[in-house]
Amino acid sequence: MTRLRPPDWLKRGLRPLRTIHGTISAAFSILILAAIGITSLNSYKLSEEAVLSNSQAYLGEVIQQVGQNIQSYIDNMENISLLIFTNKDVKYYLSDNPFLSREEIRTYEKSISDLFQSLLYTRKDIASIMVFGYNGRNVSDRRLTTLNPYVQLREQDWYVKAARAGGRSVISAPHVQNVVSGDYEWVVSLSRELKNSNGMTGQGIALVDLKLNVINDICRSVKLGSRGYVFIVDSAGNIVYHPQQQLLYSKLREEPIERILSAGQSSFLVDDGAGERLYSVQDSNFGWKIVGVAYRSELIAEPDAMRNSFLLWAAAALAGTLLISLLLSHRITRPIRRLQAAMRQVERGNFEVRAEVEQQSEIGQLERTFNMMVGQTQRLMDERIQTEETKRRTELRLLQSQINPHFLYNTLDSIIWMAEQRKNEEVVRMTSALAKLFRASIAKDDELVPIRIEQEHIASYLQIQKMRYRDMLDYEIDIPRELHLYKSPRILLQPFVENAIYHGIKNMPEGGVVQIAAEVDGDSIRFTVRDNGKGMDEETVQAVLNASARDNDGRDHIGVSNVNERIVLTFGAGYGVSIESEPGEGTCVAVTIPKVR
Amino acid sequence: MGSKKLWLPLLLLLFAALVVWNGLKRSEPADAGGGIIVILQTKDVNSSYWQTVRSGAMAAAKELNVALELLGPTGAEAAEEQKELLRGAIAARPEAIVLAPIAEERLSEELDACRKAGIKLIVIDTPLLSHPYDSYVSSDHVEEGRVAADMLAPDKRKKPVYAFITSDDDSVVASQRRQGVLEKLPPGEAFSLGTIDVGKSEEQAYRTVKSLTVAYPGMNGIVALTDVGVSGAARALEDQGLSHSVKLIGFDSSLPEIQLLERGRMHALIVQNPFNMGYLGVETASAVMQGRKRPQWVDIPSATVTSANMYEPENQKLLFPFVS
Numbered sequence: 016m017t018r019l020r021p022p023d024w025l026k027r028g029l030r031p032l033r034t035i036h037g038t039i040s041a042a043f044s045i046l047i048l049a050a051i052g053i054t055s056l057n058s059y060k061l062s063e064e065a066v067l068s069n070s071q072a073y074l075g076e077v078i079q080q081v082g083q084n085i086q087s088y089i090d091n092m093e094n095i096s097l098l099i100f101t102n103k104d105v106k107y108y109l110s111d112n113p114f115l116s117r118e119e120i121r122t123y124e125k126s127i128s129d130l131f132q133s134l135l136y137t138r139k140d141i142a143s144i145m146v147f148g149y150n151g152r153n154v155s156d157r158r159l160t161t162l163n164p165y166v167q168l169r170e171q172d173w174y175v176k177a178a179r180a181g182g183r184s185v186i187s188a189p190h191v192q193n194v195v196s197g198d199y200e201w202v203v204s205l206s207r208e209l210k211n212s213n214g215m216t217g218q219g220i221a222l223v224d225l226k227l228n229v230i231n232d233i234c235r236s237v238k239l240g241s242r243g244y245v246f247i248v249d250s251a252g253n254i255v256y257h258p259q260q261q262l263l264y265s266k267l268r269e270e271p272i273e274r275i276l277s278a279g280q281s282s283f284l285v286d287d288g289a290g291e292r293l294y295s296v297q298d299s300n301f302g303w304k305i306v307g308v309a310y311r312s313e314l315i316a317e318p319d320a321m322r323n324s325f326l327l328w329a330a331a332a333l334a335g336t337l338l339i340s341l342l343l344s345h346r347i348t349r350p351i352r353r354l355q356a357a358m359r360q361v362e363r364g365n366f367e368v369r370a371e372v373e374q375q376s377e378i379g380q381l382e383r384t385f386n387m388m389v390g391q392t393q394r395l396m397d398e399r400i401q402t403e404e405t406k407r408r409t410e411l412r413l414l415q416s417q418i419n420p421h422f423l424y425n426t427l428d429s430i431i432w433m434a435e436q437r438k439n440e441e442v443v444r445m446t447s448a449l450a451k452l453f454r455a456s457i458a459k460d461d462e463l464v465p466i467r468i469e470q471e472h473i474a475s476y477l478q479i480q481k482m483r484y485r486d487m488l489d490y491e492i493d494i495p496r497e498l499h500l501y502k503s504p505r506i507l508l509q510p511f512v513e514n515a516i517y518h519g520i521k522n523m524p525e526g527g528v529v530q531i532a533a534e535v536d537g538d539s540i541r542f543t544v545r546d547n548g549k550g551m552d553e554e555t556v557q558a559v560l561n562a563s564a565r566d567n568d569g570r571d572h573i574g575v576s577n578v579n580e581r582i583v584l585t586f587g588a589g590y591g592v593s594i595e596s597e598p599g600e601g602t603c604v605a606v607t608i609p610k611v612r
Numbered sequence: 613m614g615s616k617k618l619w620l621p622l623l624l625l626l627f628a629a630l631v632v633w634n635g636l637k638r639s640e641p642a643d644a645g646g647g648i649i650v651i652l653q654t655k656d657v658n659s660s661y662w663q664t665v666r667s668g669a670m671a672a673a674k675e676l677n678v679a680l681e682l683l684g685p686t687g688a689e690a691a692e693e694q695k696e697l698l699r700g701a702i703a704a705r706p707e708a709i710v711l712a713p714i715a716e717e718r719l720s721e722e723l724d725a726c727r728k729a730g731i732k733l734i735v736i737d738t739p740l741l742s743h744p745y746d747s748y749v750s751s752d753h754v755e756e757g758r759v760a761a762d763m764l765a766p767d768k769r770k771k772p773v774y775a776f777i778t779s780d781d782d783s784v785v786a787s788q789r790r791q792g793v794l795e796k797l798p799p800g801e802a803f804s805l806g807t808i809d810v811g812k813s814e815e816q817a818y819r820t821v822k823s824l825t826v827a828y829p830g831m832n833g834i835v836a837l838t839d840v841g842v843s844g845a846a847r848a849l850e851d852q853g854l855s856h857s858v859k860l861i862g863f864d865s866s867l868p869e870i871q872l873l874e875r876g877r878m879h880a881l882i883v884q885n886p887f888n889m890g891y892l893g894v895e896t897a898s899a900v901m902q903g904r905k906r907p908q909w910v911d912i913p914s915a916t917v918t919s920a921n922m923y924e925p926e927n928q929k930l931l932f933p934f935v936s
Contacts, residue, residue: 190925190928191923193874201932227934253925259671261668261887265888265912337625
């Protein structure tokens with residue numbers, strides 16, 4: 016099984032996130048993207064809703080207009096039927112007056128027909144006007160009316176309903192009018208029962224037919240997008256007019272009739288898979304409900320243009336704000352980068368560099384601290400260099416002290432003197448001691464030497480001095496053998512022994528003893544150089560400890576302070592030299608060094 | 613600042629640009645593709661049947677928002693003209709062709725070319741018998757025949773003796789209707805006097821039916837397989853006083869037939885729904901174009917109209933097509 020690893024490009028791509036600048040700009044960018052995205056989407060939705068509600072209102076107005084249009088046609092039919100209703104000629108013609116002659120009837124017929132014709136002449140929307148008397152007489156707008164013999168007049172819907180309505184007008188659904196022979200026109204019929212002069216008894220039915228084309232044209236002329244349409248239902252929910260009535264009959268299409276009937280005068284959205292549609296229902300006072308249907312996608316005029324402008328503005332805003340975020344993050348991280356550059360300089364070893372502190376911000380604080388740190392580091396470095404220098408100088412002096420010419424001259428004088436005295440044995444001893452002394456002091460470059468060497472060295476030295484001062488000087492060296500393997504700085508004890516001889520014992524007439532001892536004290540070794548010479552007062556002790564390396568006789572001299580300094584530089588502040596002295600009693604110098612193998 | 617740190621904002625910008633571009637791309641008008649070409653059997657405005665097919669097709673095109681071109685022969689040489697129209701239509705490379713073939717055998721070459729060009733073929737009205745197609749949208753003409761047989765002999769108390777009259781003996785629709793009738797009235801149970809081609813002439817139909825009534829006094833049914841000649845047949849029966857004893861049954865409607873029905877001179881009309889045929893033809897074409905599954909045969913039920921139900925709202929719409 017292979018483990019999923021982030022691909023290389025992703026790792027590379029994420030690398031900038033490790034920088035603060037990268038992270039800040041990424042965070043800004045994402046925040047901005049989210050903010051702009053949400054805002055744009057929201058405002059787009061809001062505008063869409065606004066447009067939708069506007070269109071909804073518009074749709075309502077359009078449908079109302081359609082309703083008013085149809086209403087005006089219906090009103091006209093109504094007016095015509097009222098005119099017939101009140102017409103004296105019609106009343107007389109339909110009345111069962113037995114005194115009317117055939118001729119007279121024809122005259123009435125003609126005048127009524129003329130009236131209808133003139134009405135029809137002014138109204139192109141009316142298909143026909145007819146009156147059917149219960150007495151079998153009928154008259155129409157035509158000169159010659161041949162009724163369709165195969166049509167049962169009294170079974171026609173418009174006839175039955177009008178007779179039942181008792182004088183009120185009745186409007187039919189669109190139908191094919193077939194009462195006139197050979198004529199089959201789609202019409203909407205308005206029928207009304209005519210009353211006799213007492214206004215009680217029915218005399219016949221007046222029929223006014225409106226061409227369905229009129230309603231069709233009105234409905235078709237309404238533009239509700241390219242797919243929207245208008246249809247009409249009656250109060251019972253039957254479709255009065257629908258551009259695709261056949262599809263409805265075949266159940267290939269459904270309209271939410273129930274909702275339309277219960278909706279009253281309002282609008283609602285339907286989403287049944289055939290596209291989200293807005294239904295706007297308009298009541299009319301002739302019982303029909305006019306319904307406008309518009310597709311939501313078309314309601315929003317140029318929805319694409321709207322969305323595009325939103326997208327473009329969002330993109331522009333995004334570009335602008337991204338640029339600003341880039342600049343801003345650049346600006347914010349500039350001091351950090353400056354500090355980083357300074358740090359890099361320090362990394363390369365340049366401690367001279369200082370970050371420029373220009374503000375009271377956190378970064379400024381950081382810069383100040385950095386500067387302080389670099390300064391301190393620099394000071395430490397300088398100090399260290401100084402220390403190294405001092406150490407070298409001390410060692411140089413030490414070396415010089417080894418070949419202290421006076422000591423050498425004196426020793427050589429002593430050797431010569433002994434040679435003249437033919438003290439061969441002593442010459443040999445002294446010369447070999449001198450040789451040992453030099454060997455011990457210049458044997459190696461090592462700073463630290465085994466204590467054995469140091470012991471040899473100090474022993475040789477004391478041997479030489481003993482031969483010079485004879486009874487004036489006695490010495491004892493007591494360094495346990497187990498310490499021989501530990502190390503000590505080179506020529507550690509000689510300066511103290513020298514001091515003990517020259518300043519402590521030399522001027523004592525009875526001479527003195529120098530005792531050298533070493534002991535273990537925990538983790539450190541303590542050497543003591545003790546003499547019973549003149550001793551010093553406290554003041555002198557301090558002077559000796561703090562004295563400079565220069566003696567009052569002007570030549571370089573390994574002072575006590577130098578030894579102390581060497582020990583501290585080599586081993587640290589816990590070690591060093593201490594002096595105890597009593598005038599007239601002697602001096603004890605203690606040198607403490609760590610146990611080092 | 614290294615230029616590599618620019619990548620993230622740039623990436624986001626790119627992303628935004630992509631979104632915008634995508635949005636703009638989507639805004640391009642929904643391409644209707646090559647659209648749909650509908651080829652009818654006739655473009656004659658006097659043919660209410662084909663005019664209704666046409667309005668159904670246009671209603672579907674409007675509702676589905678597809679580009680639609682309506683073609684149809686106008687001259688006398690309809691079959692030949694239709695061949696040319698189909699050839700032209702294939703050259704125009706529509707996505708789908710809705711075809712009401714007049715004579716399949718004459719269109720053989722074009723139908724193959726249509727297939728080869730990858731144009732979806734929807735057949736309406738008349739079936740294709742020996743060429744492949746994507747869907748057939750029409751009434752079941754055999755079923756129409758069966759219904760006609762039921763109208764002719766509802767109880768079979770009296771043995772049906774009947775004749776077929778037709779104007780076109782080659783018509784596939786006519787032969788399917790006849791097949792349906794014969795299926796319901798097999799030779800043992802009924803007596804078929806055969807099919808007589810009366811052409812397009814009303815006079816020919818009159819004479820044919822008149823001689824049939826004389827030759828076969830027991831005849832009690834005439835099935836007019838196509839729409840022409842019915843008036844002549846009805847007149848012959850009326851003249852012989854046989855309007856009530858001989859059932860005249862026709863297919864589809866025209867004004868003369870409607871009047872015959874109204875007067876009781878005709879027993880029944882089996883009426884197809886041309887509006888739905890046009891509508892479903894285009895709707896099916898659009899669906900097939902988009903790769904949606906449609907049945908090989910989209911059946912459009914036909915209606916049986918008699919004088920009793922001819923003025924019912926549904927039938928009014930079928931019989932009196934509303935052409936504004």
